[in-house]
Amino acid sequence: MAPRKNTRKTAAAAAVPVNSTEIVPVGRGGFLGHIVGHLAGKALPYLSPWAGAYSLPPLAGLATNQLWGQAPLSAGLASAALAVGGAGLTVVAWKSTPASSTFGKIRRAQATASVAAGMGWLTCATAAGPFGHPMLDLWLFGGGLFAASWNLRQLLRNGAAGEIPAEETGGGLGALAEAIGWEKVRVKAAKGTGKGTVKAALEVTDGATIEDVQGTAKKAAAALHLPPSGVVVTPDPEDAARGTLSMRVADLLKDGVQFIPPAALGLLPTDDIPVGLYADGEVWVLSPFAAVILQHLLVMGVTGAGKSEFCRTVLAHLMCRRKMSIFLVDVAKGRQTVGHIADGLDWLVTEEAEAKRLVRALPAAIKARGDVLADEGLDQWTPDSSLNAVLVWIEEAADLADFEELKEIARKARSVGIWLAISLQRATWTNVSTDVRANLQATACFGVDDPGDASFCLPDSVTAAGAIPAWGSERPGYAFSTGMGIPQERWTTEVRSTKTDRAYLTALVQAAAAVRDPLDETTAAALGQAYAQRSHRGTNRTTPGVAEAAPAVHAPAPAALTALPGAPTDRSAYVLEDDDMSEIEGAAAVELEEARAEILGAIPADPEPDAPYAHLRLEDDVPDTDDDTDLAFEDSERPSTEEARHILCVELDGFVQAGRLEFEPADLIPATVAAGRKRPWMQNELKRLTDLGVIRRDGHGQYTILASPLQPV
Numbered sequence: 156m157a158p159r160k161n162t163r164k165t166a167a168a169a170a171v172p173v174n175s176t177e178i179v180p181v182g183r184g185g186f187l188g189h190i191v192g193h194l195a196g197k198a199l200p201y202l203s204p205w206a207g208a209y210s211l212p213p214l215a216g217l218a219t220n221q222l223w224g225q226a227p228l229s230a231g232l233a234s235a236a237l238a239v240g241g242a243g244l245t246v247v248a249w250k251s252t253p254a255s256s257t258f259g260k261i262r263r264a265q266a267t268a269s270v271a272a273g274m275g276w277l278t279c280a281t282a283a284g285p286f287g288h289p290m291l292d293l294w295l296f297g298g299g300l301f302a303a304s305w306n307l308r309q310l311l312r313n314g315a316a317g318e319i320p321a322e323e324t325g326g327g328l329g330a331l332a333e334a335i336g337w338e339k340v341r342v343k344a345a346k347g348t349g350k351g352t353v354k355a356a357l358e359v360t361d362g363a364t365i366e367d368v369q370g371t372a373k374k375a376a377a378a379l380h381l382p383p384s385g386v387v388v389t390p391d392p393e394d395a396a397r398g399t400l401s402m403r404v405a406d407l408l409k410d411g412v413q414f415i416p417p418a419a420l421g422l423l424p425t426d427d428i429p430v431g432l433y434a435d436g437e438v439w440v441l442s443p444f445a446a447v448i449l450q451h452l453l454v455m456g457v458t459g460a461g462k463s464e465f466c467r468t469v470l471a472h473l474m475c476r477r478k479m480s481i482f483l484v485d486v487a488k489g490r491q492t493v494g495h496i497a498d499g500l501d502w503l504v505t506e507e508a509e510a511k512r513l514v515r516a517l518p519a520a521i522k523a524r525g526d527v528l529a530d531e532g533l534d535q536w537t538p539d540s541s542l543n544a545v546l547v548w549i550e551e552a553a554d555l556a557d558f559e560e561l562k563e564i565a566r567k568a569r570s571v572g573i574w575l576a577i578s579l580q581r582a583t584w585t586n587v588s589t590d591v592r593a594n595l596q597a598t599a600c601f602g603v604d605d606p607g608d609a610s611f612c613l614p615d616s617v618t619a620a621g622a623i624p625a626w627g628s629e630r631p632g633y634a635f636s637t638g639m640g641i642p643q644e645r646w647t648t649e650v651r652s653t654k655t656d657r658a659y660l661t662a663l664v665q666a667a668a669a670v671r672d673p674l675d676e677t678t679a680a681a682l683g684q685a686y687a688q689r690s691h692r693g694t695n696r697t698t699p700g701v702a703e704a705a706p707a708v709h710a711p712a713p714a715a716l717t718a719l720p721g722a723p724t725d726r727s728a729y730v731l732e733d734d735d736m737s738e739i740e741g742a743a744a745v746e747l748e749e750a751r752a753e754i755l756g757a758i759p760a761d762p763e764p765d766a767p768y769a770h771l772r773l774e775d776d777v778p779d780t781d782d783d784t785d786l787a788f789e790d791s792e793r794p795s796t797e798e799a800r801h802i803l804c805v806e807l808d809g810f811v812q813a814g815r816l817e818f819e820p821a822d823l824i825p826a827t828v829a830a831g832r833k834r835p836w837m838q839n840e841l842k843r844l845t846d847l848g849v850i851r852r853d854g855h856g857q858y859t860i861l862a863s864p865l866q867p868v
């Protein structure tokens with residue numbers, strides 16, 4: 156295995172401050188000096204109430220006494236004015252001090268009492284003078300009590316920073332709590348992470364729940380003037396009364412995230428895929444193939460939200476790996492999105508018919524891979540298998556396959572190492588069934604217009620926490636992502652995918668051709684003609700032992716039938732016994748009536764409606780020739796059953812050679828006539844070829860050719 160570099164931490168390392176140990180200076184000033192300095196530093200904040208209490212009152216008292224205390228009239232008027240002013244100030248102090256908690260109430264009482272006592276003393280000191288008795292005694296005792304009570308508050312606040320409510324820690328969280336009705340919520344120890352996010356511990360009391368708090372995350376964001384998704388409340392899995400409040404106060408990713416190149420060419424599919432950065436600078440890493448369960452991915456976001464960039468990022472990384480094959484289906488703008496890295500795609504599908512072919516071929520590949528893994532003694536795909544891991548990325552899958560088909564593929568592909576990624580602009584109940592959704596357990600939800608859409612993509616636990624990317628296309632590349640080995644506590648952290656550079660990616664993918672393995676033989680054979688005739692094939696190394704697709708052989712040769720996936724080895728298998736025939740006829744009877752309308756509907760309108768033979772149907776015997784006519788038909792010998800079947804097989808093979816893998820029964824009418832047979836015979840043949848895995852019946856009377864009956868794959 157190629158050496159692995161730990162990409163997960165590289166980008167983060169620059170942003171994370173190094174934890175330093177405080178160094179005590181030794182030398183001049185020395186240890187004692189340091190202790191004295193340290194103590195002085197600690198004590199200083201506690202001295203200010205004392206300094207204020209013992210300096211301001213005498214100064215103010217002396218000033219007012221000197222100004223108005225000398226004459227009885229001015230002293231009386233000044234005292235009265237100060238008393239009224241003092242009462243007013245006391246009311247203001249009471250009203251303006253928040254008291255949503257016990258601590259708040261104490262603080263309000265303390266602030267109000269301090270103002271009232273100070274103004275009362277000043278009123279008296281104006282007339283009586285500050286330094287006589289009892290004014291001097293009141294100042295000395297009252298000032299001491301005042302300063303000590305404020306010291307007590309400081310001590311409580313500093314000593315129990317983690318235990319007291321936010322309003323005690325300052326920073327406006329107390330006001331926030333009051334504004335959004337968090338009476339039963341304690342917000343503790345708000346701390347900046349230094350990476351644009353402030354985090355605080357939450358605790359609910361009096362019967363409240365963390366879910367109640369989650370419901371008000373948007374209010375909190377509005378009160379703090381943050382983006383709607385800027386406040387996220389995550390419950391503590393260990394304690395239902397606790398949680399974490401994260402507030403993203405700065406956007407470190409707004410200048411974009413550069414593509415993080417692969418650590419090496421030739422890594423395995425199980426190695427980490429770095430696809431972007433989290434809001435706190437950590438690398439956003441996906442590990443789908445290394446996770447305990449391979450979780451299929453649902454990518455969602457409005458047009459312009461950044462899905463294509465994300466797709467290119469994931470694909471580019473996987474294109475640089477061994478034992479990995481990638482199929483991409485994008486009927487809308489495939490070449491435009493990935494044309495420059497198409498070399499790395501083993502199969503790029505841009506046509507709807509081919510997309511349907513691919514989807515229909517997958518069940519056979521899943522089955523064949525399952526058999527190989529069982530033989531290899533593996534419960535699920537690992538790099539030890541002889542098979543490649545496969546990524547099938549489908550854009551707007553709901554338009555290309557029916558839900559039942561997708562559900563089955565998603566359910567079974569997981570264990571055989573086929574990773575399904577489905578990208579949608581808007582996943583609602585109407586364009587993806589809940590069954591399919593349930594099988595897409597990993598998500599990357601980019602901007603959506605309606606918050607409800609996000610809840611279709613992201614798990615409830617994530618949207619409930621307030622992690623909803625309801626920014627539409629305003630913030631391209633930003634998303635929330637879950638599953639694929641992402642630690643659960645990261646699911647509610649915003650990410651931004653990397654922005655790719657066309658020229659760089661092209662060069663990278665070209666260089667990686669030397670390490671890309673071709674698709675393993677088992678999967679390639681099981682995918683049949685749909686894969687053998689794919690319209691695009693990428694470049695990869697040719698590994699000894701893995702044959703390239705056989706050149707098309709037009710000449711039908713009986714021996715070639717051996718190449719059918721799961722088909723018997725000699726042509727006699729195509730010849731059925733009578734018993735089989737009646738069984739098939741019985742089973743086909745129902746289908747016949749259904750197919751009849753379809754076939755007849757497909758036949759163009761009769762160009763000679765008034766001709767004497769117009770009443771004849773395909774299944775009617777050809778009438779005897781008119782006695783009056785000169786025309787005579789040569790008696791041609793009716794082909795044997797084997798010959799008739801061969802004619803039909805040649806017709807089907809002709810379709811395959813022409814790159815046409817879909818047909819309707821009506822298309823086989825000329826061959827049926829050439830075989831000297833009628834419609835029921837053709838229907839039986841179709842049924843038989845379906846059972847043999849040569850063709851597959853789709854809805855609405857259509858068939859897909861899975862493998863030519865006459866050619867090796």
Ligand SMILES: Nc1ncnc2c1ncn2[C@@H]1O[C@H](COP(=O)(O)OP(=O)(O)OP(=O)(O)O)[C@@H](O)[C@H]1O
Binds near residue numbers: 412456463631632
């Ligand atoms: N991670 C990103 N960082 C910066 N810009 C980005 C990022 N992702 C996408 N963009 C920009 O946003 C625009 C739209 O991106 P993109 O084509 O990936 O959106 P989309 O979701 O695929 O849209 P659509 O559904 O129409 O295909 C592009 O101009 C692209 O450069």
